[in-house]
Amino acid sequence: MTPEEASVFTEKLCRTAPVIPVLVVEEAATAGDLAQALVAGGLPVLEVTLRTPAALDVIREMAKVEGGIVGAGTVLTRADAVAAKEAGAQFAVAPGATDKLLDACEEIGLPILPGAATSSEAMKLLERGYRVQKFFPAEANGGAPALKAIGAPLPQILFCPTGGVSPGNAMDYLSLPNTACVGGSWVAPKDKVQAGDWAGIEALAAEAAKLG
Template sequence: MTGAHVLEPHRVVPVVVLHDAGSAGDLGAALASGGLPVAEVTFRTAAAPDALRTLAERGDLLVGAGTVLTPDQVDIAHDCGARFVVSPGLSADVVRRCQEIGMPVLPGTSTATEIMRALELGVGTVKFFPAEQCGGVGMLKALSAAFPDVRFVPTGGIAADSAAAYLDLPPVLAVGGSWMVPPDLVRQGRWDEVAALCAETVARLPPSP
């Protein structure tokens, strides 16, 4: 069940909140030039679908939809070119819709019970969310000991100086975070600084376990 995952080549996933879809192209260029050609566009704003479509059309980025709460949003994400879906919690309806259309899905989990439900649905890679608030690395070690075949993408409260501790854990596929795409820089269009933060993040990545 662990198998290859669409995120396999990417150890850090920038979590993006865009209020202006018109800035998506510049953001995509900054991510690519900074060496992080992947993005999770959160469905927290009205601009998200158009921003997702713009990023997906570039062709040099792996783009997914985040904060997906309903099967209808799964369909919107798919129509906009998403390659994966991320949800803050575990919705059987969202998971099943993703499975129906062949869309990789990362349901959010923070407890053993939720991980067991994910496994029952046939999902072996899950989001651990909110990671820092739910016990961080220590909690993830405990969960992975109980579920040795599950892979995790911890997200939530992770910063540049804490990402490595998660990535050092063998069951961690990738980490999600927004430290390289801070809202102020994105809003102000300071793309060179975003690209520099991406490059710094890549340079600080620990070796794969």
């Protein structure tokens, strides 16, 4: 898969819904119900971060949910990319980008949304063919004003800002022409997941789906 092909895929993903849930899931047993609640609420694109021992099993379970498009987040290495794809991930998300990671994803045919924090990083990815990128960490890097400023000289790059994005500032990003969607964890709060409050999570997803 070429970077250009990956960008076509990731742009379609980012335009599917205004918010991509960023999920840190501790137990695979809750994965199916959580995915169903988010999809039912109107957020079909799900990013399962590889930050817990259960992450790959979570991806396997969520990949079974009808209507869901499940990817792996916090993909840092070739091994991460291979394991994620084998578990059923349809895409990868990374906080940054290295040549080894990009090489791996291209070789195994796993579309990646690579991260950039500066104009130079964004330009390097664009030079390689990645015109759809993750802006991370968004709030720590200056938030929506910084992303707007980057977009002035680089209007051809489309971003998914993640990191500190919340219901209170999501529209600041979504109103920018270079933002396709945002990534956020607020739609699946830990307390609601632990309580099995799937109706509550579906309601949060429905609210987020109306943004943009």
